Amino acid sequence: MTDERDEGPFFHGTKADLGVGDLLTAGFRSNYRPEVVMNHIYFTALRDGAGMAAELAAGDAEPRVYEVEPTGEFENDPNVTDKKFPGNPTRSYRSTEPLRIVREVLDWTRLSPEALQDWRAKLAALDAGGRGEIIN
Template identity: 80%
Template sequence: MTAAPDAGPFFHGTKADLQPGALLTAGFRSNYRPEVVMRHIYFTALREGAGLAAELAPGDAPPRVYLVEPIGVFEDDPNVTDKKFPGNPTRSYRSTEPLRIVREVDDWARLSAEALQQWRDRLAQMDPNAEIIN
C-alpha cells in the first residue's frame, strides 16, 4: 500500500455519534454487503461523498459527516477506482490503519428523499455475487 497523492481534507460518513479524538478502525460489517467484514476503513476527500455514505449507512440514527485525519498510509479505494471511475475522480480512499475524528461537519448537502431512495434501489439491485475488493 502506498500513500495516495491527496492532501485532503478528508471526510467519513456514518450514523455513529463520535467525539473528536476518537479512532475509526477497520473490522466492521460493510454498509452495502453486511455479510462482509471489512479489513479497511473508508473515507473520501469529498464532503458530499461522505454524506452519501452516512445517509446510506444502516440504522435509524441521524447521518453524520466527520472531518478525519488518516493515521497512516492509505490507498485509492479499488472498489470505486478500478471498477467504476478510473483515476479516482471521487477521491475515495481506504486504509488498514485508523482515522482520527477531528470534528463533526455540519455544512454538507443532504439528499432529497427521492434521491436517497434511488440510491437504496441501486444498492438493492447489486449483484449479490459481485466481488468486493477487501
C-alpha cells in the same frame, strides 16, 4: 499506497455518534453488505460524498459526517477506482490504519428523499445482480 498524495481534507460518513479524537478502525461489518467484515476503513476527500455514505449506512441513527485524519498509509479505494472507474474521480480511499476524528461537519448536502430511495434501489439491484461485490 496512493500514487499521488491527496492532501485532503478527508471525510467519513456514518451513523455513529463520535467525538473529536475518537478513532475509526477496520474490522467492522460493511454498511452495504452486513455479512462482510471490512479489512479497511474508508474515507473520501469529498464532503458530500461522505454525506451520501452516511445516509446510505445501515441503521436508524442520524447520518453524520466527520472530518478525519489518516493515522497511516492509505490507498485508492478499488471499489470505486481503477477496476470500476478510471482514476479516482470520487477521491475515495481506504486504510488498514485508524482514522482520527478531527471534527463533526455540519454543512454537507443532504440527499432528497427521492434521491436516497433511488440510491438504495441501485444498491439493491447491484446486490441482486451479483455486481455489488466488495473488494475487501
